[in-house]
Amino acid sequence: MSCESSESSVALRGQSTGCEPAFEDHYMVLQDIGAGxxxxxxxARHLLTGEEVTVKVLAKGASNFPFLSEGDTMVGLDHPNVIHLFQVMETKNYIYLIMEHSGGGQWWDLIPETDGMQEEDSHRVFRQILGAVQYCHQKGTMHLDLKPENVVVDASGKARLIDFGVNTRFTAGKKLKGFWGTTL
Structure with missing residues (x-):
C-alpha cells in the first residue's frame, strides 16, 4: 500500500470523499491509504499550507465508543518516534485526527522478503520502537496493539509508532483488567 501521492490521485472538490464539508473546507483528500x-x-493536503497530512476518520457510534479517545491520548505525546498529532476536528458524525504524514510507508513493507532486514538496521529500528514505548509508559499510556503494521518510517528512515486506537491509560503499580489488541 503506497503512501505516495500524485496529481492523478487527487480527489476533486465536490467529489464524494466520505468527509464532511467542515473538514473539506480545510483539507483536500488525495487518496485512501488504509482502513481499520x-x-x-x-x-490529504492542508489547503492553506499545502502540507500533506494523514487523516484518521473515526465515525461516531456506540459500538466504537472505546476507540474515540485516541485523540485525547495522542495530544499528550511528543516523542521523535511517535507520530505527531496536529489537530482534532469533531463534527456531528465524525472525529478527524490530523497527523503528520510519515512519507516512508509501513515498516513491514520495507523488510525484504528473501533476506529479511539487516541486523544493524533491525537493531536501530527496535531501539527506536522501544524508546517510543518507554516514553508512552512514562506518560501513563499503553499502546496495546504493537505490531509491524503500526510502525511507519519517515522520509529519513526513522521508525514512528502509530495507531493508538486501542490504548489505555494506567497507573504504575496497578494491574490492568481485560484484554485489548490484536490476537494472532
Missing part, C-alpha cells in the same frame, strides 16, 4: 475496523485513513 472503525476507521478510514486518508492522505
Amino acid at each position: 475496523a472503525f476507521t478510514q485513513v486518508k492522505l
Whole structure:
C-alpha cells in the first residue's frame, strides 16, 4: 500500500470523499491509504499550507465508543518516534485526527522478503520502537496493539509508532483488567 501521492490521485472538490464539508473546507483528500475496523485513513493536503497530512476518520457510534479517545491520548505525546498529532476536528458524525504524514510507508513493507532486514538496521529500528514505548509508559499510556503494521518510517528512515486506537491509560503499580489488541 503506497503512501505516495500524485496529481492523478487527487480527489476533486465536490467529489464524494466520505468527509464532511467542515473538514473539506480545510483539507483536500488525495487518496485512501488504509482502513481499520472503525476507521478510514486518508492522505490529504492542508489547503492553506499545502502540507500533506494523514487523516484518521473515526465515525461516531456506540459500538466504537472505546476507540474515540485516541485523540485525547495522542495530544499528550511528543516523542521523535511517535507520530505527531496536529489537530482534532469533531463534527456531528465524525472525529478527524490530523497527523503528520510519515512519507516512508509501513515498516513491514520495507523488510525484504528473501533476506529479511539487516541486523544493524533491525537493531536501530527496535531501539527506536522501544524508546517510543518507554516514553508512552512514562506518560501513563499503553499502546496495546504493537505490531509491524503500526510502525511507519519517515522520509529519513526513522521508525514512528502509530495507531493508538486501542490504548489505555494506567497507573504504575496497578494491574490492568481485560484484554485489548490484536490476537494472532
